[in-house]
Each structure stands twice: as structure tokens, then as C-alpha cells.
Amino acid sequence: xxxxxxxxxxxxxxxxxxxxxxxxxxxxxxxxxxxxxxxxxxxxxxxxxxxxxxxxxxxxxxxxxxxxxxxxxxxxxxxxxxxxxxxxxxxxxxxxxxxxxxxxxxxxxxxxxxxxxxxxxxxxxxxxxxxxxxxxxxxxxxxxxxxxxxxxxxxxxxxxxxxxxxxxxxxxxxxxxxxxxxxxxxxxxxxxxxxxxxxxxxxxxxxxxxxxxxxxxxxxxxxxxxxxxxxxxxxxxxxxxxxxxxxxxxxxxxxxxxxxxxxxxxxxxxxxxxxxxxxxxxxxxxxxxxxxxxxxxxxxxxxxxxxxxxxxxxxxxxxxxxxxxxxxxxxxxxxxxxxxxxxxxxxxxxxxxxxxxxxxxxxxxxxxxxxxxxxxxxxxxxxxxxxxxxxxxxxxxxxxxxxxxxxxxx
Amino acid sequence: xxxxxxxxxxxxxxxxxxxxxxxxxxxxxxxxxxxxxxxxxxxxxxxxxxxxxxxxxxxxxxxxxxxxxxxxxxxxxxxxxxxxxxxxxxxxxxxxxxxxxxxxxxxxxxxxxxxxxxxxxxxxxxxxxxxxxxxxxxxxxxxxxxxxxxxxxxxxxxxxxxxxxxxxxxxxxxxxxxxxxxxxxxxxxxxxxxxxxxxxxxxxxxxxxxxxxxxxxxxxxxxxxxxxxxxxxxxxxxxxxxxxxxxxxxxxxxxxxxxxxxxxxxxxxxxxxxxxxxxxxxxxxxxxxxxxxxxxxxxxxxxxxxxxxxxxxxxxxxxxxxxxxxxxxxxxxxxxxxxxxxxxxxxxxxxxxxxxxxxxxxxxxxxxxxxxxxxxxxxxxxxxxxxxxxxxxxxxxxxxxxxxxxxxxx
Numbered sequence: 001x002x003x004x005x006x007x008x009x010x011x012x013x014x015x016x017x018x019x020x021x022x023x024x025x026x027x028x029x030x031x032x033x034x035x036x037x038x039x040x041x042x043x044x045x046x047x048x049x050x051x052x053x054x055x056x057x058x059x060x061x062x063x064x065x066x067x068x069x070x071x072x073x074x075x076x077x078x079x080x081x082x083x084x085x086x087x088x089x090x091x092x093x094x095x096x097x098x099x100x101x102x103x104x105x106x107x108x109x110x111x112x113x114x115x116x117x118x119x120x121x122x123x124x125x126x127x128x129x130x131x132x133x134x135x136x137x138x139x140x141x142x143x144x145x146x147x148x149x150x151x152x153x154x155x156x157x158x159x160x161x162x163x164x165x166x167x168x169x170x171x172x173x174x175x176x177x178x179x180x181x182x183x184x185x186x187x188x189x190x191x192x193x194x195x196x197x198x199x200x201x202x203x204x205x206x207x208x209x210x211x212x213x214x215x216x217x218x219x220x221x222x223x224x225x226x227x228x229x230x231x232x233x234x235x236x237x238x239x240x241x242x243x244x245x246x247x248x249x250x251x252x253x254x255x256x257x258x259x260x261x262x263x264x265x266x267x268x269x270x271x272x273x274x275x276x277x278x279x280x281x282x283x284x285x286x287x288x289x290x291x292x293x294x295x296x297x298x299x300x301x302x303x304x305x306x307x308x309x310x311x312x313x314x315x316x317x318x319x320x321x322x323x324x325x326x327x328x329x330x331x332x333x334x335x336x337x338x339x340x341x342x343x344x345x346x347x348x349x350x351x352x353x354x355x356x357x358x359x360x361x362x363x364x365x366x367x368x369x370x371x372x373x374x375x376x377x378x379x380x381x382x383x384x385x386x387x388x389x390x391x392x393x394x395x396x397x398x399x400x401x402x403x404x405x406x407x408x409x410x
Numbered sequence: 411x412x413x414x415x416x417x418x419x420x421x422x423x424x425x426x427x428x429x430x431x432x433x434x435x436x437x438x439x440x441x442x443x444x445x446x447x448x449x450x451x452x453x454x455x456x457x458x459x460x461x462x463x464x465x466x467x468x469x470x471x472x473x474x475x476x477x478x479x480x481x482x483x484x485x486x487x488x489x490x491x492x493x494x495x496x497x498x499x500x501x502x503x504x505x506x507x508x509x510x511x512x513x514x515x516x517x518x519x520x521x522x523x524x525x526x527x528x529x530x531x532x533x534x535x536x537x538x539x540x541x542x543x544x545x546x547x548x549x550x551x552x553x554x555x556x557x558x559x560x561x562x563x564x565x566x567x568x569x570x571x572x573x574x575x576x577x578x579x580x581x582x583x584x585x586x587x588x589x590x591x592x593x594x595x596x597x598x599x600x601x602x603x604x605x606x607x608x609x610x611x612x613x614x615x616x617x618x619x620x621x622x623x624x625x626x627x628x629x630x631x632x633x634x635x636x637x638x639x640x641x642x643x644x645x646x647x648x649x650x651x652x653x654x655x656x657x658x659x660x661x662x663x664x665x666x667x668x669x670x671x672x673x674x675x676x677x678x679x680x681x682x683x684x685x686x687x688x689x690x691x692x693x694x695x696x697x698x699x700x701x702x703x704x705x706x707x708x709x710x711x712x713x714x715x716x717x718x719x720x721x722x723x724x725x726x727x728x729x730x731x732x733x734x735x736x737x738x739x740x741x742x743x744x745x746x747x748x749x750x751x752x753x754x755x756x757x758x759x760x761x762x763x764x765x766x767x768x769x770x771x772x773x774x775x776x777x778x779x780x781x782x783x784x785x786x787x788x789x790x791x792x793x794x795x796x797x798x799x800x801x802x803x804x805x806x807x808x809x810x811x812x813x814x815x816x817x818x819x820x
Binding site: 002005026027028041043044052053075076077078079091093094095096097108109129136137138145149150154155156157159160161163164165181182183187188189191192193194196198199200203204205206207210221222228231248250251252253266281297309310311315319335337338339340361362363365366373377382385403409410 | 430435436441450451453454456462463483485486487488489490501503504505506507517518519539546547548554555559562563564565566567568569570571572573574575591592593596597598599600601602605607608609610612613616617619620625632643653658659660662663704706719721724725745747749752763766771773774775776777787788790791792793795813818820
């Protein structure tokens, strides 16, 4: 049995590179950028009027002139015009190019327009005011978004602005999610007394959806030859297999044997944590690769996450191991989050404790209040909580006010 | 000009109800639940074995017996069997029904199995251990998820467990996003010197995508008759129109006039804030509803958000007004978030200040560090920040360490 930290190190030392693909920028939210985004021109690309009003030559104002004949209009989206007479003015609109020979904009609120003349009311006019100068936000060639950024609405605006209608992003891993357990029936079915409905695969699908990773699912009965034959195929076709169940000590927990027989290298099995202890993690080089698969984009290694079948175990291990593995694989750096424990906790077993908490943000402080569930089987308790707080196994008493890492799921 | 709080009150007093629809549960992440989810049976539905091992009658152990003949196996997913002889045991698997006449489970780690007998090693065995009792997590009829919950992966697991393959959720509003401004060209085009590419509509599409709201987009030139005719149609077809641009004081800012002519009731125009001041907000009852539209699901009111055209203005107003309007419309309660200002800020204008900040989570504290952009036109500055901190207009000095509301966009 290894520690959570050792397990995490092994997981982070076996990340993969799924390559890069080019997709329409508007579809790229949630994906990881795989090119630096560079300004294709100065921003703004011209001296840009930033208030609706009039543009003048400041020297005339300085010389005492207050009334300016309107020479013309410079609309946004029109070619730059020229102020012909430095004692005149041009009406200008937000977003327009500043007219030639003009250098200062006075907003409509500060002028009185009558009979083709604009009269400036206040005295406090500054040279070059209300102009957003060419190149002020960025120069042509500046990096506006660094490679490996997570794309959100803010980045979408920049991609549009620089004309990146197609953008390079990290390819997502091809993932198969498999549940096992003969007690499981479909969501649409009425379970018999000794049966329950499948739920973990759907939870995993949703947790992967948060990372914008599409996935496929299957359910395999607790039958060793069937398990072996199906998994052999999946190892060839997928980058990652996520399993829920069949990794503990039960008579029908065939997965560890099947993995072994299929050449999956066990990197660890069983982690000193609660819940989620009987977690299996392994990898395999693609074996018996047929012509068919060679021609696909399948990588030459498959990673196997064998999560314990209890709902909370599967849930916490997906967040605690698969998420960081994915982040590192695609090059995303994610900061650790922490919270302040809201009440004392006592936990005796020599295990790292992932405790469900309800988070409250108060006066800039994030406080985590433990919500005691009924153990690793109590799926409904996840509905009442926001995160796991991660309590280390080097002590048994955790005091209100102490700070620990958290893993949020909302 | 009204205050941000007044504007927000008006927005929250003009929310809409878009009705309810039933969708496949696996597609429901991010949607708002519109029914209470009730346990269809006890959870667990039977006395559930929670460790792989052997099941015994505790009385025999108490009487001093340590070696138990193995009578049979109770697998997960099999009908309940019966322990025939209270001095024997049954091998049991996690997830299985506890056999009749057995009441205590000893895990495999604590027994030695040889020649069909299981010998219990430790002395510290407790009555009824390793059993997850029927109904412990919830009783049939218990509400497991309240109406109006935001559905996440945790809720998906519960929906699957209780067999809700179809689930009732709030319908999303039908949204049209319109940009204006003759200086704008498409993302695929090479702009002339006085032009820039459209970006705000795509930012808005992405901000709505975060709420799982699909939207359509259009660009209309600064031509009043064309604006009027298109908007007239959109007012009939959509629940919400979001505009970017053409609401300020420019000669071609036709939207307020067009709205007026089309019978849009102006609820406010111009809010005491920076950026985003010339914000127009209005509503209109459906006018000239033709037979065609009556037969659609169109509501009898359309809400109009006219955001100022500067990128940051559009961005902040979508988050500060459209988001809360949507949350209240669909019945979702969202807690206000706050952060601690990381450095002193001085802001003189008598306006509420939405200042871009980079958030850092340290020791359970959320600290907001201002990142000064170059004003409301500097889209690239959004890439370097995570949130707006909302500084009220009742003072001009904001001290490091003070706490203010934030609006996160990552």
C-alpha cells in the first residue's frame, strides 16, 4: 500500500501526449491552447476615438478658441478623413479612426452644437484626451495568449480579434468507461430486490464532460473470459480505460488478474486513503496492434484507471488522480486550492481522509464544513456537498481553523 | 443615470419563466432541475455487504467459535441465500445482499481460509460490522435532490440510481445576439486600416455557453431601416435579444430610437458604472404576433439587453446583469462571492468600478490583485485576469485588505 502522494507522483510520471488538432475557434472553449496567439496588427490598429463627440486640433483650443465649425463626420468603419482647417472640427464616433490633423476629442456632453458650429463648454480639456492610441494595448507580434492556456470566453474574444478562425488545441484522449458488477441493471430498468441501477459510469461521463472529454461506456458482467476479451479490444482502441468496480478482494473481482494476463503493467494497487483505497493503476504498450488500429490515431500506450466500485470512491479518485493526470498530459497548470476547516474532525485510521465538505465563502475566506455521509456508498451525500477536503494521515485530530487542500466538484 | 443596485433591481424584477421540458438525464448537466428527485426505494435497498469476506451469525463468535465451515457464496447481484447452520459461514462480496440468518461480516484480510473452513484471526470483531443497512442513506420517498438544483456530476449519479432516465429541467431562453458597427468585419476577413474584426458576439456566445444556453448571432450594419426591420422580426421570435454597440451618443447609435419605435419599453438607459455605462435595458410584449409565432413556444415578452460596444463593457454587463437575470428566471439561487483586495486602489469618478483582478487562493483566503488594463477597449487584458471586483461609488479610496464582491469569469 502506498501513500496518496506516492500514488499521485506515479500517475503524474505516466502522462501522455495526445497530439494537437486544429478546430474552429468558437468550439474551443474548455480546450487547451497549443499555440501562442500573436497580435496580427497593433491594438488598437489605429488611433481610435473612444468617445462620441468632436475632434479638434488642441493648439486651437490652447490659443483660446472655443467655437469650431463642423467640417464633416468621421464614422466608425469609414476611411480616415482629414481636418482641412485647424480651426474647424470633425464630428467623430466611438470606434472611428481619429481624423488626420486632429489630436483631441471632446465628448458630446461637453459641447453645444448649433448652426453647424460646436462650442466647447468646460475649460478642463486635455491634449490628446479620449483617444485610444494605436498599439496601446499591444504591438503587432506581441503574444496575447500564451500556449497551454485554458480557453474561456475571454480568450474567444481575442482569437476572434486576431482572426484565428481555426485554432490549435490539445487533442483529447480517447476514453472508454467500463462498469462491472452483476448486481447492476440499466437506468430504465426496475431492479429486483438484490439489484441496483448503474450510476458510476454516468457520473464519470459527467466528470469527463467538465473537462470537455467525450467518452464511451460499456458494462461487462463479472465473467472472466468476457472481461478479458472485451478489455483486450479496448486496450487497442483507447488511450485511457476507466473502470468502476472489480478491483478489490472479492471472488469476482477479476480485473487485476485480467490486466495481468493482458500485459498491463501494474504501477500500483491500493492506496492509503479513505474512500477509494483499492485503486488499481497501470499501463500497457499497445499489443497485437492490427493493421486496422495502426491506421487510426491510437497512441502506443494505454493507461488503466481501476477505480473501486463504491460511488464516492469512484468519484473522488477520478477527481484526485484522473484530473491531474489529464491536466499534466495536455500541459495545463492548475493551482492547488485550499480551505479553512469549519469544525474539528477526528479520524483515527492511518489513511489519508478525503472528507466531503460544504464550502462557504465569507469575507474573502473559504470555509469548509464537513458533511458526514454514510461511508463510500452514499451517493446522495455528494448532492449536499461541494468538495473533498484532503486531511493527511500523519495525525488524527484536525482543528477548526486549520487549512487543508480541497478538490472542488462544483 | 441610475445606480448599479437600482439597475440590478429592475433587471431582477423583470425575469421570465420559460417553462419546463423533459430531457434525457445524461444531457442535463448544467441545467436547473424542475422537480424534486425522490428515492424510489430505500438506499441501500437491502442490507448490503460492504467488504469482501465472510458473513456469520455474531452469536457464534461471541460464544467463542473462531473456525467456520464455508456453506456457500453470496455474490453481488445474486438473490439472497440463507445461512443454514448458524455455526457455518457464507463467503460474501461487496455489494451483495447480506445472507439470511447472518448479521456480521469479517473481511478477507482478517480470516484464514483452508480446506473449506474460515478461521477468524483478530479478537476485535463487532456485532453487525461491515454492513451498510437497508435505508441508512435514505428511505423510500425521501427527497434526494431539491427542485431548482443546478445539475452536476453528483446529481447525475443520483438520477441514474433512482431510474430518472428523463428529467424535468427549466427550458432555456431563446436568445439572439446582435452586433452592430460598420467598422466590424468577419473573423475570416483581413480588416482594412480603419476596420476591426467582430469579437463581442463570440464572447457573448461563449459566456452563454457557460450557462448551457444555445444562441444565434447576427451582425446588422448601422442603417436604421435595416436595423428596425430585422429587430422587429427578432422581437417576435426570441425571448431575449443581446446587443453589443449602438447604444451610446454617437450619430449612428440608432438602437435606442429603433427600440422606442418598435414599442420596447425602456426600463433604464445609462448606469453609474465603469466600464459599461451606456447600458440600455428594456422589454416589450410580443407585438403583431402572427399565426406562425403563436404556434411556437415563444413567450409573450421579449427582454432587450443593449450592451455598450466596447469589449470589456459588453463582457462585464453580461456577467453583472444577464447572468443574475437568467439565474432568477430559472429559479437558481447563487451565493455572492467576495475577495480581499490585494493592493490599494484609488478611483475618483462617482461611478461604481468593476475592476479586473487576478485571484489568488492562499491559506483559504481569496485575494484579488488589480490588473490595470487600458480601459474598456482592451480585450487582451481579460486574458490575464479571472474576475471583476466591484468597488462601490460611495468612496474613492479602497484599501488593501478590504473585502468586496467579485464576479468570476473562470
